[in-house]
Amino acid sequence: MDQISDEAINAMPKKPQNAYMLFRADTYDDLKKKNQDKSMTELTSMISALWGELEDKKKEKYNKDYDKATEQYKTDYAGWLKKYKLDEDKVKKFLKDNKQAKKRNKKGSKKVTKASKNEDESDDEDEQKIQSLKNKNQKKQQEQKEQNVQKNTKDNKEQQKPKVNPQQQKEKDKKENKKK
Secondary structure, X not given: XXXXXXXXXXXXXXXXXXHHHHHHHHHHHHHHXXXXXXXXXXXXXXXXXXXXXXXXXXXXXXXXXXXHHHHHHHHHHHHHHHHOOOOHXXXXXXXXXXXXXXXXXXXXXXXOOHHXXXXXXXXXXXXXXXXXXXXXXXXXHHHHHHHHHHHHHHHHHHHHOOOOOHHHHHHHHHHHHHHO
């Protein structure tokens, strides 16, 4: 039984929110009304600061609510397992595998699970090798172009200079000196 029916998955009880999230749910709407110009990020920062400043007695209320919700979840979860005749270990394995599959299929995800890393490692290595070879070829082509430009520039300069051997140059210089 590696599969769990969609009906069972849809009926699975949700885990309870922690104490901070319960506080956030109570506080967010009022804070949003008072600070309509603030972004969600700014509001979250404000709520976090309020939580940090909250007295322990008030935090305890949220912690108790969380504990009650956790106990209710455990009861609901056990009932759910019985109703759908499921094994808890198999459910955990199924949920873990399902979560990893979602991560692998998620586009733009930079995090890589061990399972997907092993599967995709050779493809990634091949792509990296191909890209590396392309980069090397482009670099070589660029260097060859630069060398050709330098060679052509050097050749043009040499062509512009009159070719005179040193002996001829001496004779020419002597003639010019005699004329003066």
